[in-house]
Amino acid sequence: MNLDDVMQQVHAHPQKTIAVAAADNAKVIEGVKEALDCRLGSFRLYGEEEKIRRLLHDAGLNEYNHIKVIPTRDMEESARLAVTAVRTGKADILMKGMLPTSDLLKSVLNKEYGLRTNKTLSHVAMFEIPEYERFIFLTDSAMNIAPDLTKKADIIANAVHAARSMGFEHPKVAALAAVEVVNPDMQSTLDAAVLTAMNNRGQIKHCTVDGPLALDNAISTEAAAYKGIQGEVAGRADILLVPTVEIGNTLYKSLVYFSKAKVGGIIAGAKAPIVLTSRADSNKSKLYSIAMACHMIEFEQNIAAGGR
Numbered sequence: 001m002n003l004d005d006v007m008q009q010v011h012a013h014p015q016k017t018i019a020v021a022a023a024d025n026a027k028v029i030e031g032v033k034e035a036l037d038c039r040l041g042s043f044r045l046y047g048e049e050e051k052i053r054r055l056l057h058d059a060g061l062n063e064y065n066h067i068k069v070i071p072t073r074d075m076e077e078s079a080r081l082a083v084t085a086v087r088t089g090k091a092d093i094l095m096k097g098m099l100p101t102s103d104l105l106k107s108v109l110n111k112e113y114g115l116r117t118n119k120t121l122s123h124v125a126m127f128e129i130p131e132y133e134r135f136i137f138l139t140d141s142a143m144n145i146a147p148d149l150t151k152k153a154d155i156i157a158n159a160v161h162a163a164r165s166m167g168f169e170h171p172k173v174a175a176l177a178a179v180e181v182v183n184p185d186m187q188s189t190l191d192a193a194v195l196t197a198m199n200n201r202g203q204i205k206h207c208t209v210d211g212p213l214a215l216d217n218a219i220s221t222e223a224a225a226y227k228g229i230q231g232e233v234a235g236r237a238d239i240l241l242v243p244t245v246e247i248g249n250t251l252y253k254s255l256v257y258f259s260k261a262k263v264g265g266i267i268a269g270a271k272a273p274i275v276l277t278s279r280a281d282s283n284k285s286k287l288y289s290i291a292m293a294c295h296m297i298e299f300e301q302n303i304a305a306g307g308r
């Protein structure tokens with residue numbers, strides 16, 4: 001299975017509405033057109049009205065093609081109204097347009113109209129990497145700067161939830177560090193060991209956590225064997241938990257730019273999934289992210305209805 005298959009599977013479910021903050025940009029409208037061509041949902045576009053209408057016209061789209069344009073005065077208002085649309089049920093999914101991640105998240109975290117829950121919000125990316133046999137989930141590349149132990153446990157729970165919504169019943173989680181032994185001078189190794197113990201005691205559910213693991217021991221069975229690292233996760237991790245956002249963001253972008261990996265990404269833990277890729281990511285990446293968000297909504301509806 002690849003990310004295109006993941007996208008196709010969305011058609012088995014009712015279409016979703018996606019609210020796009022700061023949609024007044026050619027690349028964003030191109031992405032919307034591709035998503036409409038792939039029948040991924042309908043769109044509410046927030047931003048400078050004239051510009052959006054001109055871009056829609058240039059792309060051969062109009063408001064009747066599953067699109068509603070909502071004029072806004074500036075980026076802040078566009079983020080606020082897009083977030084509010086999701087909160088009030090006018091849209092199912094929030095999507096980042098051409099605005100910095102931090103500006104969108106400010107609205108998402110707003111206490112009055114935002115999408116906060118009692119959960120930690122975190123970013124989960126799903127990669128299809130050339131010549132690598134399976135999907136890799138990476139967390140957190142965008143949101144939590146230097147999470148402490150409690151936050152890391154929450155970040156794992158969000159990533160496991162996302163992976164399960166994509167069909168990974170019981171994902172294997174590698175808590176990454178620079179080394180695979182506990183070193184009291186390296187906080188990431190201490191946290192990884194405690195997270196492993198928490199998982200063994202049932203405090204982190206629906207997955208198997210192991211760490212500390214260095215990246216090679218986490219994703220290569222050869223490297224793990226060579227270094228004598230055993231266990232269910234070593235060399236076979238589905239989810240990579242990174243210690244800091246710098247590592248996550250750099251690994252994310254190195255997979256995209258050096259390895260030509262395909263990626264989708266969402267923020268989990270909010271009232272609704274948030275499609276969040278890098279502004280420079282491909283349109284395809286935005287489509288994969290919408291597909292991830294759709295699968296997560298279906299998964300949650302399934303749970304609410306008494307399913308798994």
Ligand SMILES: CCCC(=O)OP(=O)(O)O
Nearest residue numbers: 101141142277278279280
């Ligand atoms: C998931 C990556 C988020 C990110 O780095 O976004 P920008 O490149 O748009 O800042």
